[in-house]
Amino acid sequence: MSTRIAKSAPRMRKEPRQARSVATVEAIIEAGARVLSEIGWAGFSTNKVAEAAGVSIGSLYQYFPDKLALVDAIRRRHFDHVLSVIREAAAEEKPLRQFARELVRGMIAAHSIHPTLHQVLLDEAPGDRGSRAAHASFQARYLEHYAAAVAQYRRRRKDTETMARVLSSAVEGVIHNAARRNMLDAPELQKQLGELICAYLSGQGARA
Amino acid sequence: MSTRIAKSAPRMRKEPRQARSVATVEAIIEAGARVLSEIGWAGFSTNKVAEAAGVSIGSLYQYFPDKLALVDAIRRRHFDHVLSVIREAAAEEKPLRQFARELVRGMIAAHSIHPTLHQVLLDEAPGDRGSRAAHASFQARYLEHYAAAVAQYRRRRKDTETMARVLSSAVEGVIHNAARRNMLDAPELQKQLGELICAYLSGQGARA
DNA sequence: GAGAATATAAACAGCTTACTCACATTTGAC
DNA sequence: GTCAAATGTGAGTAAGCTGTTTATATTCTC
Numbered sequence: 180m181s182t183r184i185a186k187s188a189p190r191m192r193k194e195p196r197q198a199r200s201v202a203t204v205e206a207i208i209e210a211g212a213r214v215l216s217e218i219g220w221a222g223f224s225t226n227k228v229a230e231a232a233g234v235s236i237g238s239l240y241q242y243f244p245d246k247l248a249l250v251d252a253i254r255r256r257h258f259d260h261v262l263s264v265i266r267e268a269a270a271e272e273k274p275l276r277q278f279a280r281e282l283v284r285g286m287i288a289a290h291s292i293h294p295t296l297h298q299v300l301l302d303e304a305p306g307d308r309g310s311r312a313a314h315a316s317f318q319a320r321y322l323e324h325y326a327a328a329v330a331q332y333r334r335r336r337k338d339t340e341t342m343a344r345v346l347s348s349a350v351e352g353v354i355h356n357a358a359r360r361n362m363l364d365a366p367e368l369q370k371q372l373g374e375l376i377c378a379y380l381s382g383q384g385a386r387a
Numbered sequence: 388m389s390t391r392i393a394k395s396a397p398r399m400r401k402e403p404r405q406a407r408s409v410a411t412v413e414a415i416i417e418a419g420a421r422v423l424s425e426i427g428w429a430g431f432s433t434n435k436v437a438e439a440a441g442v443s444i445g446s447l448y449q450y451f452p453d454k455l456a457l458v459d460a461i462r463r464r465h466f467d468h469v470l471s472v473i474r475e476a477a478a479e480e481k482p483l484r485q486f487a488r489e490l491v492r493g494m495i496a497a498h499s500i501h502p503t504l505h506q507v508l509l510d511e512a513p514g515d516r517g518s519r520a521a522h523a524s525f526q527a528r529y530l531e532h533y534a535a536a537v538a539q540y541r542r543r544r545k546d547t548e549t550m551a552r553v554l555s556s557a558v559e560g561v562i563h564n565a566a567r568r569n570m571l572d573a574p575e576l577q578k579q580l581g582e583l584i585c586a587y588l589s590g591q592g593a594r595a
Numbered sequence: 596g597a598g599a600a601t602a603t604a605a606a607c608a609g610c611t612t613a614c615t616c617a618c619a620t621t622t623g624a625c
Numbered sequence: 626g627t628c629a630a631a632t633g634t635g636a637g638t639a640a641g642c643t644g645t646t647t648a649t650a651t652t653c654t655c
Binding site: 197199224225226236237239240245246 | 611612613614615616621622623
């Protein structure tokens with residue numbers, strides 16, 4: 180449980196002290212998320228982010244030591260958000276259909292702001308530095324919540340973890356695909372995604 | 388400047404006539420797929436591909452007029468492959484479980500060679516040029532096959548297309564996720580993916 | 596052996612990139 | 626109002642990478 184520091188750059192070169200600078204940092208992270216989502220990692224340059232944030236490039240480097248620290252900040256913010264959605268949906272015991280509905284609604288909401296950010300963060304953006312640990316920890320807690328839900332609605336203790344993996348990646352796949360087509364808020368899609376979750380978790384639809 | 392924009396380049400600058408050159412072209416496409424899958428679009432450079440193919444950069448430009456033509460060739464080959472898998476699985480009438488099993492097996496096989504190529508092709512690599520039409524046509528035929536399967540195993544004619552979309556993107560999501568973790572050939576994952584498909588298509592697991 | 600097909604890699608020109616620095620402006624405690 | 630600290634600026638830089646050409650060498654077919 181010891182924090183592996185390696186020789187990664189510090190998260191922030193300087194802590195914002197006044198309200199002004201807090202807003203600046205926030206604007207940079209927000210713009211970064213937008214750029215990352217809309218153009219992808221290949222087009223993610225610090226200059227572009229600064230411009231999108233309406234801030235000079237110098238300001239960016241006043242707080243973020245380098246490009247990767249910025250990506251890390253974006254990643255942290257997004258992952259925290261997504262985690263809270265799942266945690267909330269899987270929190271108390273509730274009927275399966277309600278769980279599915281809330282999960283779908285929350286996930287869609289979380290992806291509506293920056294539709295493809297999640298996938299870009301997972302697939303394209305590098306995690307070589309200090310983000311490695313945070314990344315893994317996110318994935319672990321992410322799966323935990325799904326596993327809790329699976330365990331709640333399925334009798335068999337057998338394949339809980341695998342099922343959690345399958346369920347989560349299926350949901351992500353559908354949402355990611357819908358995001359690419361700008362169909363995130365098509366109601367029939369939301370309904371069918373709910374059906375998919377329910378069907379899989381009800382799941383006596385199978386014999387060997 | 389006299390150069391026209393949006394003038395699509397020909398697919399091949401020169402057709403390979405001897406066995407030697409056919410092998411060269413094949414090696415280039417294969418290496419390109421590998422680079423695209425392993426490093427992503429951001430790191431996809433013609434020089435890198437040539438090196439990975441064990442071929443000089445000059446040879447590459449002898450057959451491919453530019454970078455995009457190369458990506459197109461890779462895309463065409465991969466999409467053809469995937470399409471044939473689905474077509475085969477959804478061809479004749481067969482029990483649901485068999486369809487699911489064959490589909491899963493085929494899709495996993497298709498992704499085992501270059502695990503993340505599919506997603507990179509869909510998400511990162513640009514399709515601005517002449518590939519636009521091919522891309523759309525692929526997606527259309529892709530969905531058609533899924534829709535045919537959905538129609539075959541579900542009574543209601545209602546949401547066939549949406550269901551096809553949901554099903555296909557769910558399957559892709561699971562496979563993509565598994566590919567990222569090098570778990571493509573974990574048998575319990577294959578089994579659970581099959582269950583997911585069956586459950587969704589059996590799908591009386593839901594009431595309003 | 597002629598001539599076509601194929602392969603080679605050094606070279607180039609242009610562009611983008613991450614990042615710095617010297618200076619300007621704003622803030623807030625006193 | 627003063628002034629030091631906090632914050633903001635953006636032209637500039639140096640380095641690297643890009644796609645592509647070209648002049649030359651090798652290998653094939655006949």
